[in-house]
Amino acid sequence: DAKTTQPTSMDCAEGRAANLPCNHSTISGNEYVYWYRQIHSQGPQYIIHGLKNNETNEMASLIITEDRKSSTLILPHATLRDTAVYYCISKGNNDMRFGAGTRLTVKP
Amino acid sequence: DTGVSQDPRHKITKRGQNVTFRCDPISEHNRLYWYRQTLGQGPEFLTYFQNEAQLEKSRLLSDRFSAERPKGSFSTLEIQRTEQGDSAMYLCASSLTDGNSPLHFGNGTRLTVT
Numbered sequence: 001d002a003k004t005t006q007p008t009s010m011d012c013a014e015g016r017a018a019n020l021p022c023n024h025s026t027i028s029g030n031e032y033v034y035w036y037r038q039i040h041s042q043g044p045q046y047i048i049h050g051l052k053n054n055e056t057n058e059m060a061s062l063i064i065t066e067d068r069k070s071s072t073l074i075l076p077h078a079t080l081r082d083t084a085v086y087y088c089i090s091k092g093n094n095d096m097r098f099g100a101g102t103r104l105t106v107k108p
Numbered sequence: 109d110t111g112v113s114q115d116p117r118h119k120i121t122k123r124g125q126n127v128t129f130r131c132d133p134i135s136e137h138n139r140l141y142w143y144r145q146t147l148g149q150g151p152e153f154l155t156y157f158q159n160e161a162q163l164e165k166s167r168l169l170s171d172r173f174s175a176e177r178p179k180g181s182f183s184t185l186e187i188q189r190t191e192q193g194d195s196a197m198y199l200c201a202s203s204l205t206d207g208n209s210p211l212h213f214g215n216g217t218r219l220t221v222t
Contacts, residue, residue, distance in 0.1 A: 032208050043112075043199050043213030044151065051208075087150060095141060095164060096201075096211055098150030 004088045009103040012082075018075040020102055022088030025069040031092045033064060035073045037084040038101070044087065047073065078106045110134060112214035114200050120220045121190055128186045129217045133202030140183050141211060142175055143199040144168065151199055157183060158205065190221045 005023045012018040024033060032051050036044040048055055048062045050071075055062040061074040075082055087101040113132040121127050133140045139158050143151035154173070155165045159180035169175075172190075177183040187194055197218050201211040 034210060036213075041215075041218075043201075043215045046210045046212060049208075049210055085150075092207065095153045095156050097153060098143075100148075100150050 004090055004099055006086075006088050006099065006102045008100070009105070011105050011107055012075075012078045014080060014106055014108050015077055018073075018078040018082065018104060018106070020073040020075075020086050020088075020104065021070065022072070023070045024088070024090045027068055027090045028092065031090045033062065033068075033071050034089045034091060034096065035060070035062065036087045036089070036098075037082075038087070039084045044098075047086075078104075080106050080108065082106050112200055112202055112212055114198075114214040114217050116217055117215065118218045118220075120222065123192060123221055124189055126186065126188045127190060127219065128184050129198055129200075129219075131183045131185070131200030131202075131214060133182070133200070134212055135181075136204070137202035137212070138180070138205040139203045140177055141201040141203075142183070142185050143201065143213075145197040145199055145216070146195075154185075187219075190219075192221050195219055195221045 032049050034049040035047040038044045050062045064071045083106045085101040085103050087098050115130045141156040142154040145151045153166050154169050155175050157177040172188045175185045197216040199216040201213040203209045203211045
């Protein structure tokens with residue numbers, strides 16, 4: 001499974017869009033990009049995943065570059081409850097390997 | 109609640125004791141995964157099952173660790189002769205067999221070895 005790199009931490013103002021970047025330059029053609037988040041003392045929560053097309057659901061949007069070497073998770077109107085560690089993972093048909101993620105802090 | 113269920117939520121044990129954790133996956137999910145997470149780190153893969161077959165084990169899974177999924181439904185993770193370094197959150201996840209289906213995690217069992 002390809003390695004991903006993310007910034008260690010980010011801040012975002014409440015009500016603004018939070019844009020979380022992820023680099024996965026060694027991703028292979030059959031590997032999807034997944035995003036999870038984890039709030040303290042809870043298990044990781046699935047957010048969204050995609051292969052090459054942009055995806056949107058009720059939680060977030062996922063923008064994947066045309067070369068698939070990077071992606072951005074967008075939380076359109078961040079709230080204080082979106083404060084969490086966000087993990088970007090690229091995965092084929094095997095197990096899911098997590099990095100250290102990005103700690104997003106939403107500030108009032 | 110039809111999500112992944114783990115029991116117990118917390119376990120405190122003395123060094124050298126054995127502990128066993130249980131995971132009940134989402135009912136229609138064939139795959140079941142175990143992860144370990146220490147403070148400030150992302151979850152680390154330990155092992156996974158497809159139905160009752162254990163298909164992959166990480167090097168992190170020492171011979172003191174054993175996982176079973178006897179009937180392809182719930183799973184247990186046992187740690188024998190616990191050490192202080194085993195203190196961590198143990199997470200279980202499940203997914204459909206389709207390799208691209210996302211994993212759905214439980215809220216974990218926090219183990220403290222004193």
